Amino acid sequence: MTIKTDNPAVDPFAAAMGVVDIKGRSPWEDAWHRLLKNRAAVYSAFIMVVMLLLVIFGPMLISWESDFTDWDNTSSPPSFSTGHWFGTDAVGRDILVRTLEGGRISLMVGLVATIVSLVIGVSYGAIAGYFGGAADRIMMRIVDIIYALPFMFFVIMLMVVFGRNILLIFAAIGAINWLDMARIVRGQTLSLKNTEFVEAARACGVSDWDIIRRHITPNLLGVVIVYVTLTIPQVILAESFLSFLGLGVQEPMSSWGALVSDGAQDMESAPWTLIVPSVFLTVTLYCFNYIGDGLRDALDPKDRV
């Protein structure tokens, strides 16, 4: 018995049933090969892994505490002899440790806020696209309206009004970034809902919710992955933006944006306090953008010509 599987969602079933695949490549494998050919994306992914390891384990390996003030070495330039490889700030705190710990916050905000926007965007878009008709029109009108609002200003107002709470930062930034996701997911759902396998599910009496959950959502994975990688840098940027204005995370917590802001104030006397966190932040954004780009080229069927 041979089962021809054009659909990635069926592959696991075929495998579980012990069906031997006769030398065919799934769309996922194709995408994987395309991705590996994109050198910029591969290097970026590698750098990001290193960055993650550094941010997670780095602070444990460095003997300085991030809030330790070394009064003998305030505003000292990068040097091996003082033990502060990347220098210290005006009150003698080690820049490297602070940058790595700030990175934890920045990356965490990036991840959590992206998940927030992912959950809202995918469910909103999938529901609008699947049900169509009046529901779709109203839901997409709402997206259009929200889209035209100056969102960063509302986030700033939120921060001012409700105080600077890290959970609020997650929610507020997540809440601005779901619009793109919702639009893309809706478009994709519209084209999916008329496919045979959805019709088959409907014919079997599967409920609408289960069709969205079990059949539509898994097939949205490709576009969603691409947009997640492109959303993460936007979110990190948004958080740094707020922190730079002094409206993001609060002391003693720090993030890359807050560190860049501190560094910008001392840049004439101690340029390293500006440059170190700036480099970490920029490298991260750069890599995420390249990975996102590579994934889009690999997964977007439009460019497969």
Place this chain on the structure above:
Amino acid sequence: MIRDTGMARHVIRRLLSLLPTLFMLITVAFFLMRAAPGGPFDSEKLLPPEIEANLEAKYHMDESLLQQYFRYLSQIAVLDFGPSIQYKDWTVNELIGQAMPVSLTIGLSAMVLAFLFGTLFGITAALRQNTRTDYILMGVGMLGISIPNFVIAPILILLLAVYAGWLPAGGWDWSIASMVLPVVTLSLPVTAYIARLTRGSMIEVMHSNFIRSARAKGLPESVVIRRHALRPALAPVISFLGPATAGMISGSVIIERIFSIPGLGSYFVQGALNRDYSLVMGIVIFYGVLIIVLNFLVDLIYAWLNPRVRYDDKN
């Protein structure tokens, strides 16, 4: 004739669709600001209750929230944003009127710069696709997208103002020298984004059938590019100008702060921190309307460039 009614219908439809957005903008801004714990008259010095009551009466804060809301709506209808709470002798209109020329000058020049250089670099990269020029331009472009405004600005100040001393590090006196750094910084990310966008769409257009026909007719390549490829290739760039404006406006908040420029962004942050309700709402609404109107214009230009949009309306 058919073409014209299509366009007119499109204009009317889009105009009507602006109203709910506008309404939502004002409503959200109003209730968000009023939800704030603490008010504009909280200060270290405790005011006697009767003075506070007088103050609240003066700004109509003793009325119910709904009354205040409708009062505000009727004020805005005649474009009166009320008095500023923080800057005692100023109305919000005066403050906005004073800061607006500065912000608009920066924003507009940055936009023009970004559009010119963005499309130029994008087209160059597209026509030399997969050559070294292309890779370098796009690598630099990606850097432009990835480096935040607030990183590039201090670094440029450090290099060009502090070390080299060529340009002032901040301030605003309407001289070209004081404009260079803020405008360039503000335009960099947008330039980079437009360059990438242009490259993508230009490549797509250059592979389309009508370009092949144009070449088959024996037209020189430069004519093919200018007369046939440019207009469709720029369509996505035009539609990006709406979101780009919004991005630039929020970017200018940072830029104005870094370069100590007395523009709307500075007033906004100051006002937000001091709970100057009327000023903050005035600026949000002003910017909101600006974005909405620009989006509308961009839509019209897009529909003019790409007739398919107008006929999609009918479904």
